[in-house]
Amino acid sequence: LIHYYRKPKTKRAKRFLEKREPKLNENTKNAMLIRGGNANLTVTEVLKDIYAVKKPFAVLYKKKNITRPFEDQTSLEFFSKKSDCSLFLFGSHNKKRPNNLIIGRMFDYHVLDMIELGVEKFVSLKDVKNSKCPEGTKPMLIFAGDMFDVNEEYGRLKSLLIDFFRGPTVPSIRLAGLEYVLHFTAVDGKIYMRSYKVLLKKSGCKIPRIELEEMGPSLDLVMRRTHLASDDLYKLSLKQPKALKPKKKKNISHDVFGTTYGRIHMQKQDLSKLQTRKVKGLKKRPAEKLAENDGVTPKKSKST
Numbered sequence: 001l002i003h004y005y006r007k008p009k010t011k012r013a014k015r016f017l018e019k020r021e022p023k024l025n026e027n028t029k030n031a032m033l034i035r036g037g038n039a040n041l042t043v044t045e046v047l048k049d050i051y052a053v054k055k056p057f058a059v060l061y062k063k064k065n066i067t068r069p070f071e072d073q074t075s076l077e078f079f080s081k082k083s084d085c086s087l088f089l090f091g092s093h094n095k096k097r098p099n100n101l102i103i104g105r106m107f108d109y110h111v112l113d114m115i116e117l118g119v120e121k122f123v124s125l126k127d128v129k130n131s132k133c134p135e136g137t138k139p140m141l142i143f144a145g146d147m148f149d150v151n152e153e154y155g156r157l158k159s160l161l162i163d164f165f166r167g168p169t170v171p172s173i174r175l176a177g178l179e180y181v182l183h184f185t186a187v188d189g190k191i192y193m194r195s196y197k198v199l200l201k202k203s204g205c206k207i208p209r210i211e212l213e214e215m216g217p218s219l220d221l222v223m224r225r226t227h228l229a230s231d232d233l234y235k236l237s238l239k240q241p242k243a244l245k246p247k248k249k250k251n252i253s254h255d256v257f258g259t260t261y262g263r264i265h266m267q268k269q270d271l272s273k274l275q276t277r278k279v280k281g282l283k284k285r286p287a288e289k290l291a292e293n294d295g296v297t298p299k300k301s302k303s304t
Helices: 011-020 041-054 074-083 152-165 231-237 286-292
Strands: 031-036 058-065 087-092 100-107 110-123 140-144 180-187 190-201 209-214 218-227 252-254 260-262
Touching: 031 041, 031 074, 041 058, 041 087, 041 100, 041 110, 041 152, 058 074, 074 087, 074 100, 074 110, 087 152, 100 152, 100 218, 100 231, 110 152, 110 231, 140 152, 152 180, 152 218
Parallel strands: 031 058, 031 087, 140 180
Antiparallel strands: 087 100, 100 110, 110 218, 180 190, 190 209, 190 218, 252 260
16 A cells, blocks of 8 residues: 655644654553443543543543444544544443443554453542542552452553553652552452542651542442453564663673672783782892893992
């Protein structure tokens, strides 16, 4: 197939295309939240609350979209290209699958992973009457439960949730910025999502006393259908450019304790000419000096 590339005619169009070009350090992943054609009030409120948590790296589609991601993915791929989003959350409701959420991610504008979750219990942000975290707060993510490490589907769900909620990459962390916690627990076939606000209290010393206050939203989820990428495609999606990989330094090794060892290559040394500590007992006798000079005695300088 021949693709015709048209040069942008305006500076605005040029900036738009440059923004979407592949980069060594990619932009923060954006998420699109889509309502299905038969979404009920519970699903709509869940999408609004997740949007409030994810802002400003999210796009909420308020109109209903009649689509079924597990049967046809073309509409999701269209919305992904339109809004430049690599993550999505789709909400729907029907008799067979009530209060349904589909969380997924894209690779090269094609669906990579999708996991369907059913909402069994939901507590909204509005229902919890206390102060909230400011918009754009980067959350701390905690995962509890052996299923996230043992089961492949739960492990992929953990990776998906980290991708969805991690937010921007920051160069440094300050203590006052650690004020929001998202906790995921997998036990007895269910996933419990809880969100807390971190309160730093006085403790009488330098390190503050930490208390957690439930903030909302709170979700009790159960896993339903899954659509996971093949191992080859998943490995390809994780591939990093060579420029980002750290260059290996020669002759440097590390042990299990993290100690760095270096090997230095030096030229061959003549140890007979090595300068050692001058000790009276090691001083050479006149006969030894004479033997070194092949019996030739050095001429004495005339004294003036």
